[in-house]
Structure formats: C-alpha cells, structure tokens
Amino acid sequence: MAAFLFGLLLFAMQSPPIPSTPAAYSSPSPLPPPGDNGSAGVVHPNGTVQRLPDIVIIGVRKGGTRALIEMLSLHSAVAAAQNEVHFFDWESHFQKGLPWYVRQMPYALPGQLTVEKTPAYFTAGKVPGRLHRVNPDAKLLLILRDPTERVLSDYTQVSYNRLLKHKRHRPIEEVLVKDGEVNLDYKALNRSLYHVHMQNWLRYFPLGSVHVVDGDALIRDPFPEVQRVERFLRLPPQIDASNFYFNRTKGFYCLRDRGRERCLHDSKGRAHPRVAPDILHKLYRFFHEPNRKFFELVGRTFDWN
Numbered sequence: 001m002a003a004f005l006f007g008l009l010l011f012a013m014q015s016p017p018i019p020s021t022p023a024a025y026s027s028p029s030p031l032p033p034p035g036d037n038g039s040a041g042v043v044h045p046n047g048t049v050q051r052l053p054d055i056v057i058i059g060v061r062k063g064g065t066r067a068l069i070e071m072l073s074l075h076s077a078v079a080a081a082q083n084e085v086h087f088f089d090w091e092s093h094f095q096k097g098l099p100w101y102v103r104q105m106p107y108a109l110p111g112q113l114t115v116e117k118t119p120a121y122f123t124a125g126k127v128p129g130r131l132h133r134v135n136p137d138a139k140l141l142l143i144l145r146d147p148t149e150r151v152l153s154d155y156t157q158v159s160y161n162r163l164l165k166h167k168r169h170r171p172i173e174e175v176l177v178k179d180g181e182v183n184l185d186y187k188a189l190n191r192s193l194y195h196v197h198m199q200n201w202l203r204y205f206p207l208g209s210v211h212v213v214d215g216d217a218l219i220r221d222p223f224p225e226v227q228r229v230e231r232f233l234r235l236p237p238q239i240d241a242s243n244f245y246f247n248r249t250k251g252f253y254c255l256r257d258r259g260r261e262r263c264l265h266d267s268k269g270r271a272h273p274r275v276a277p278d279i280l281h282k283l284y285r286f287f288h289e290p291n292r293k294f295f296e297l298v299g300r301t302f303d304w305n
C-alpha cells in the first residue's frame with residue numbers, strides 16, 4: 001500500500017507541466033528554453049517511465065528503419081515506441097508540446113533506453129534544430145541504402161498507396177525522367193541526396209552522435225550490423241546470431257525472440273519495378289557525386305554505385 005501511495009505521489013510530482021513561454025521568447029514555442037528538456041518523464045506506479053527518447057532512428061525513409069527498430073528491440077535494455085511519432089516534423093504534433101511527445105513513448109523499465117523512429121526526420125529541415133534543443137545528447141541512428149535502390153523502394157511504396165486510393169498508376173519512367181534527363185523535381189530523388197540532409201544534421205549534432213547503419217548489409221546479414229549498433233549505444237552485447245534466421249519464402253531475414261519467430265510485415269520487402277537499363281544507368285551516374293560528398297562528410301564509404 002505504502003509503495004502504491006509513493007508511486008502515486010511520484011506520478012503526481014513528475015507529470016510534465018505544460019511548457020510555458022518564457023518572457024525572453026518573442027514567439028510562442030511548444031518547447032521549453034534551451035538546456036531545459038522540460039520533461040523528466042511520466043513515472044507510473046508500476047515503476048515504468050515514459051520519457052524523452054535516448055535514441056532516435058531518424059531515417060531514412062525506406063532505408064530499413066522498421067527492421068532496425070525491431071532488431072534493436074531484441075535487446076532487453078531497449079524500450080521502443082511502436083508507432084512513428086512525427087513530433088518534430090509535423091506541426092500539428094509539434095504544437096502539442098513535449099508532454100504530448102513524452103506520452104507517445106513506451107513504458108520503459110529502470111535502466112532501459114527509450115527509442116523512437118520517424119524516418120521522415122532525416123529529410124525534414126527543421127528537425128535537427130528542434131531535436132537538439134530538446135535533447136542535445138540524443139544518440140542518432142541513420143540507416144541508409146544505396147540511393148538508387150531507395151528511390152525504387154520509395155516509388156514502390158507510393159505506387160501501392162496510390163493503388164489503395166484508386167489513383168492513376170504512374171509508370172516509373174514517367175516520374176524518374178523528364179526531357180530525357182533525371183527528373184530533379186521528383187521528391188524521392190531528393191530524399192536520396194544524403195549529403196544535403198546530413199549537412200543539416202551536422203550543423204547541430206557532432207558526427208560522433210550519429211551512427212550510420214548500412215541498410216544493404218542489414219538485409220544481407222543483419223547480425224554484424226546489429227552488433228555495431230549495440231557497440232555504438234554502449235549496450236552490453238546480448239543480441240545473438242541465433243536471433244536471426246533466413247526465411248526463403250519472405251526472401252529476408254526474420255527474427256527469433258525467446259523461441260518465437262516472426263518476419264516483418266508484407267509491406268516490407270516488396271518487389272521493385274523493372275527499370276530500363278539506360279534509366280538505371282542514368283540514376284547511378286546521377287548519384288555518383290552526391291554519394292562522394294556524403295562519404296566525405298561521414299568519413300566512410302559505402303558499396304553504392
């Protein structure tokens with residue numbers, strides 16, 4: 001009974017206040033002043049806590065973000081948000097303030113790290129500054145794939161969504177090429193210009209706060225990539241090779257967790273459309289220079305092009 005009352009007291013004390021706008025701020029902001037993360041978290045009577053994430057998977061869309069968060073969740077010291085939160089990139093969510101954000105977080109046990117993933121963060125201009133103001137010590141995970149593959153994956157996802165909404169099918173050539181050249185207006189192309197977005201993140205976070213996961217390697221053989229993530233997060237090594245098995249029907253690795261086996265949802269690992277070799281070639285050529293710039297930024301190369 002005493003423990004229950006104590007829990008209730010803690011809960012009441014730690015419920016995050018609605019952040020007020022300090023006088024020094026001319027425009028109203030849903031965030032507290034810099035240096036004050038404004039929300040220690042919500043402590044629940046059972047001892048779990050909802051708090052700001054220690055780790056954010058910032059993208060990239062179609063990079064393998066779902067696979068990454070599911071694989072990371074195999075670790076007992078990780079508590080992961082189930083849904084994409086879109087706090088820093090959607091104004092309607094951002095305006096709800098930090099207490100709302102905290103309430104989207106999982107119930108973490110003492111000692112667990114909290115993680116959320118919102119793949120759109122990587123390419124949304126305002127996000128790094130906003131996140132830095134809330135948590136300058138956040139550890140960022142960025143999972144990237146060959147930018148051409150990522151464009152095809154992005155196109156495939158959008159095509160499925162259009163089909164569901166009974167919208168006209170747009171052949172891949174129609175979106176990828178304009179006047180015989182790569183169509184620079186195609187949004188999916190911009191999302192694969194990794195150096196542009198990375199530069200923006202590095203204005204706020206040091207390179208040491210960002211770990212780039214090789215999404216192509218994660219598909220081929222997830223365990224070594226996951227081990228690298230464990231090391232970056234300073235987690236005791238716990239995830240094991242036996243946590244992964246290749247499922248021939250799915251054509252991807254699936255997860256084994258305490259005897260239970262599961263693959264990712266059918267929307268992950270879809271077949272991509274066939275693209276004429278000359279267009280594919282154009283795309284690879286187009287990404288050559290942006291890729292080089294990205295490698296220079298992060299001091300590491302990837303097996304793209």
Ligand code: A3P
Binds near residue numbers: 219
């Ligand atoms: P495709 O569906 O184009 O193959 P995200 O979760 O960021 O949307 O990324 C989706 C991509 O994750 C998929 O793209 C797939 O290639 C990749 N992926 C990586 N590991 C996977 C796994 N074990 N099972 C299914 N998809 C995986």
